[in-house]
Amino acid sequence: MTSTGGTEVEVDGRRLRLTNLDKVMYPQAGFAKRDVLTYYATIAAVMVPHLAGRPATFRRYPDGVEGKSFFEKNVPRHAPSWVKTVVVPSRREDETGHPADTVEHVVIGDIPTLVWAANLAALELHVPLWHTTRSGTRATHPDFAVFDLDPGPGTSVVDCGRLAIWIADYVDTHGHARPLVKTSGSKGLQLYLRYPKPVTWDQARRWALGIAEEMERTHPDLVVTSMTKAKRAGKILIDWSQNHPVKTTVAVYSLRARPEPTVSTPVTWDEVARCVDSGDPQDLTFRATDVIARVARDGDLFAPLLG
Numbered sequence: 426m427t428s429t430g431g432t433e434v435e436v437d438g439r440r441l442r443l444t445n446l447d448k449v450m451y452p453q454a455g456f457a458k459r460d461v462l463t464y465y466a467t468i469a470a471v472m473v474p475h476l477a478g479r480p481a482t483f484r485r486y487p488d489g490v491e492g493k494s495f496f497e498k499n500v501p502r503h504a505p506s507w508v509k510t511v512v513v514p515s516r517r518e519d520e521t522g523h524p525a526d527t528v529e530h531v532v533i534g535d536i537p538t539l540v541w542a543a544n545l546a547a548l549e550l551h552v553p554l555w556h557t558t559r560s561g562t563r564a565t566h567p568d569f570a571v572f573d574l575d576p577g578p579g580t581s582v583v584d585c586g587r588l589a590i591w592i593a594d595y596v597d598t599h600g601h602a603r604p605l606v607k608t609s610g611s612k613g614l615q616l617y618l619r620y621p622k623p624v625t626w627d628q629a630r631r632w633a634l635g636i637a638e639e640m641e642r643t644h645p646d647l648v649v650t651s652m653t654k655a656k657r658a659g660k661i662l663i664d665w666s667q668n669h670p671v672k673t674t675v676a677v678y679s680l681r682a683r684p685e686p687t688v689s690t691p692v693t694w695d696e697v698a699r700c701v702d703s704g705d706p707q708d709l710t711f712r713a714t715d716v717i718a719r720v721a722r723d724g725d726l727f728a729p730l731l732g
Contacts (some may be wrong), residue, residue: 436540437535444447447642450489462544468716469539473535475676481552484496484551485548495500508732540653542688549675567620571668572665573713577660579658601621605617606691607677607690611683648661652664654696677690678690687713693723693726696708
């Protein structure tokens with residue numbers, strides 16, 4: 426990112442005006458907007474390939490993580506002309522059963538667009554399990570499955586790690602490749618598995634639900650598949666419903682709106698096992714500076730998902 430004076434910068438040939446660089450976005454950590462922009466510009470080389478072709482949803486925090494936030498699906502009105510977008514059907518339907526409206530999403534396919542989004546205080550970036558193709562913008566089939574492990578009251582990412590290993594072992598022994606795993610950047614873990622061949626969304630949901638119910642049957646003291654909050658105390662929810670064309674999950678390498686600038690970070694199964702053994706949730710908690718150092722050392726642990 427080459428400065429051209431003031432807050433005007435040039436990013437890969439695109440001119441951007443960056444604003445409020447000294448505004449503190451994470452007060453407890455003293456992490457300013459300047460640091461947010463630096464993080465995204467630095468991590469872009471490994472993050473952008475996972476965003477490319479996917480309609481993005483922004484979660485914006487204009488006044489930092491302690492202020493109000495809002496989700497933004499439609500491209501902002503004053504987006505530069507070079508920002509690529511894609512128009513997709515909304516989830517709403519008219520009386521004929523056809524989409525009643527469309528949404529024009531930003532598609533983050535290059536570093537300037539990622540930096541531009543970060544400048545809007547889009548701290549969190551969320552994407553679906555499908556990407557646009559030459560044949561159109563319909564979500565014809567999922568690229569991969571996701572198991573979102575969400576710890577209920579009285580549990581932590583340590584318990585998520587134990588469950589993640591059970592799921593990975595089960596999948597492995599039933600003829601599938603071992604999933605990849607990342608932290609949510611918040612409290613849980615997310616497992617991703619690329620399908621060996623195209624499947625329908627119904628097939629994806631049935632398969633994910635079947636595995637979730639098997640985990641609940643064999644580990645009823647820890648696992649729940651129901652969204653009902655009253656059933657979640659002391660248990661881990663396997664959110665199998667994320668395998669749906671209208672659902673999104675936080676993008677790999679995205680910052681999260683927590684007191685510290687934590688990141689949704691790919692991890693190894695050895696790291697998950699060590700966290701389970703130690704019982705310390707901090708073993709699977711990574712901040713922006715940690716992630717930059719990890720990528721410099723280990724590369725992109727989620728690269729196999731790119732196919």
